[in-house]
Amino acid sequence: MVEAWPDVMGRSASGTAVKRGMLLVLLLAVSVAAAAAEPAFLLKASVPVSGTGILGYPRLLSGQKAEYSRREAAGLRGLAVSPAIRRPAEKEHRILVVYSRTALPAEADWTPFPDSDLRLLSVPVEEGISLLYTDASGFSLLFSFDGDFAPMGAFCASFVKGLKGFLPYATRGAEVPFPAVVEWD
DSSP: OOOEEEOTTSOEEEHHHHHHHHHHHHHHHHHHHHHHOOOEEEEEEEEEEEESSBTTBOSOEEEEEEEEEEEEETTOTTOEEOTTOOOSSEEEEEEEEEEESSOOOOOTTOEEOOSSSSOEEEEEETTEEEEEEEOTTSOEEEEEEETTOOOHHHHHHHHHHHHHHHGGGSOTTSOOOOOSEEOOO
C-alpha cells in the first residue's frame, strides 16, 4: 500500500511524487544560492609587513597582510570553488589585503574608484589594481587585485563589513581578525 500525502493544492498525491518535487525545489534553491555567492577564501593571515612600495603604496607602511583566493570554473562565471579543490579548467584570483592601524594619506595620482559604495581610491599597479580604503575610525586597508577580477568593489564592501564585525573583539596590538570567507552577490 502506498501512503498518500496531501500536496499544496489539497489533493492527494503519492509520497514519492511529493518527495521528488521537494528534492527538485531543494536542488534548485541550492544551485541558485551557489550561483549568487562568490566567496573568496583566506589562505594566509596576519603576516607582518613594513616598508615602501607595498601594493603600490609609495610611502612607509606598517601593518598586517592577508591573502585570499577565489577560484572560478571556466565558463561558469559566478560559481566559486573552494581552494582545497583543484579542477583543470579554472581561473584563480589572488587578492591581497593589508591592514594598517593608522589612516594612510592618499597620493595625488590615486583616483576615485566608481564601482563601490565605499570611498575607495585606485591606482594601477604592475599586475592589476590597488584600492585604498580609509575608515572614519582611523584604520586603512589596501586591496590588490589582478587585472581581470571584476567584482572588486563588491569584495571590498563585503570585506570591510566582515572586518568591522570582528574588530571590536580584537585586543589592541593583537593579530587582525581577517574574515575567513568573504562572500558577496
